[in-house]
Amino acid sequence: MRTRRSRACVLNLDPKFVNLPKIKLEQELRAMVDIELVEVKSLEDPDFRPCDLVIVEAQGVSNGAFQAWLSSFQARLVAQADIWVPSLIVADISVPEARELMEHAVKSNWYFDVVQPAHIDSLPVRVANLLRIHDHLHELRRYSETLDRLQDRVNMLEHEVNALRLDPGSR
Numbered sequence: 001m002r003t004r005r006s007r008a009c010v011l012n013l014d015p016k017f018v019n020l021p022k023i024k025l026e027q028e029l030r031a032m033v034d035i036e037l038v039e040v041k042s043l044e045d046p047d048f049r050p051c052d053l054v055i056v057e058a059q060g061v062s063n064g065a066f067q068a069w070l071s072s073f074q075a076r077l078v079a080q081a082d083i084w085v086p087s088l089i090v091a092d093i094s095v096p097e098a099r100e101l102m103e104h105a106v107k108s109n110w111y112f113d114v115v116q117p118a119h120i121d122s123l124p125v126r127v128a129n130l131l132r133i134h135d136h137l138h139e140l141r142r143y144s145e146t147l148d149r150l151q152d153r154v155n156m157l158e159h160e161v162n163a164l165r166l167d168p169g170s171r
């Protein structure tokens with residue numbers, strides 16, 4: 001269960017680039033009052049942690065370079081933590097390139113979504129879904145840690161029972 005407000009890090013790959021969809025994105029982000037938004041300059045930015053969601057403004061990444069950029073971004077992101085932070089990437093990619101992302105998404109153990117600049121209106125629902133995924137990943141880790149502790153306890157009790165069986169005089 002989350003004990004703090006959700007925190008989204010906003011990474012703008014090209015701060016000098018301005019267009020109407022980018023302005024709309026900034027307006028939508030400011031309207032999300034339930035989420036703490038933190039602007040970061042890179043994934044290595046000291047303000048990056050803790051981060052529940054990365055929102056990347058990547059309209060400047062060209063169509064032909066998007067797949068390579070995404071792979072590089074993913075590698076840098078997953079190196080940051082044991083629970084990978086989901087990402088929402090705003091990029092103007094072609095339909096064929098979007099289709100190619102399916103294979104990448106299926107093979108990956110990382111959650112991301114790519115939003116076309118023309119579909120910024122869907123941002124709140126996409127953000128909420130990715131935040132819930134991040135919460136579920138934390139829940140799964142807590143379950144795993146609890147199961148590990150319980151297994152350790154069972155192993156210890158089995159060891160004690162076996163010791164009692166081997167030492168009949170201790171009864």
